[in-house]
């Protein structure tokens with residue numbers, strides 16, 4: 001049995017992972033779960049799984065013990081995520097948290113020599129160099145869950161790193177891909193949350209509409225596959241059927257195709273080399289035509305801005321991420337408009353210094369500073 005410690009069990013990725021663990025209950029065992037406030041979802045999971053550890057905000061402690069009297073509860077506020085990882089040291093850590101809150105957990109698991117299945121792309125965005133360094137001193141493996149990176153990983157199996165010419169990831173274009181830049185001013189939160197192809201958590205759905213998600217994925221690919229930014233490309237592909245493409249130096253090009261179903265990359269990451277049958281129906285003939293286009297830098301101006309920040313290296317990438325997290329939260333609360341997300345991020349990048357050494361304490365304190373500033377910023 002492969003033991004799984006699932007961080008972010010109540011989210012979109014987390015609940016799909018739980019369903020797969022239930023479907024393949026002879027292969028996987030859920031030993032720890034964490035969430036922030038989604039108590040009903042966690043109670044539901046606890047009715048079906050005898051987990052050892054539960055982490056949530058402190059206020060839910062009694063409710064957890066009511067359903068799972070034999071489990072150990074750690075409060076989120078009291079380093080609960082790190083304690084859960086330590087308490088299940090023989091488990092694989094599945095990081096399905098959203099936001100930079102996931103970084104410390106990723107680093108902690110790697111330092112403990114525990115394999116990490118990484119959906120939490122923000123870990124690599126804000127702490128890529130730290131994670132790479134931690135991996136060098138650990139036996140842990142870092143396995144991507146994001147569909148594009150899972151696709152690239154499949155294409156690269158058995159291939160030599162020195163043979164890679166370039167990596168290409170695809171972008172659906174998000175909820176407003178057919179809306180002109182000028183018409184973005186009046187779009188609503190409800191419209192923004194309707195992704196044309198994928199059903200995902202709120203934050204990543206908005207990140208897809210602004211194209212910030214693709215910035216994060218380029219950064220993620222840079223660290224996961226050790227490929228320079230000038231050899232990673234993102235293109236628009238509205239059908240979301242081709243997820244990742246690898247061009248090799250000898251002229252061969254491998255593309256990974258499949259349905260827009262996150263359960264496939266989730267299961268691939270969880271199962272490793274184990275053979276399992278997943279019931280997916282995929283038919284290219286009924287799928288019809290596939291389209292590919294470059295990302296228009298005028299229409300998706302946040303994409304170019306984000307890539308420039310990534311290439312610049314330094315603390316600005318932490319500023320970019322924190323400002324984006326707050327901007328998305330403020331947009332979802334109805335406090336700012338969709339186009340203000342970009343304005344807010346630019347203002348934060350102008351305000352904060354870039355040349356700060358990327359250590360964990362610096363990243364964590366800078367992340368807090370930017371969040372505070374971005375929360376109060378008048379737009």
Ligand SMILES: NC(=O)c1ccc[n+]([C@@H]2O[C@H](COP(=O)([O-])OP(=O)(O)OC[C@H]3O[C@@H](n4cnc5c(N)ncnc54)[C@H](OP(=O)(O)O)[C@@H]3O)[C@@H](O)[C@H]2O)c1
Nearest residue numbers: 008010011012013035036037038097098119120121200201
């Ligand atoms: N959804 C997708 O299809 C998809 C695809 C590719 C990659 N990803 C990536 O996977 C990650 C998770 O995405 P998602 O869509 O599943 O997000 P989500 O639905 O918003 O779920 C996020 C999870 O993190 C927990 N959480 C939120 N804030 C927290 C905090 N401050 N401390 C501790 N836990 C916290 C949530 O708990 P509560 O429920 O209690 O708030 C929930 O369990 C993201 O990095 C995303 O970019 C997602």
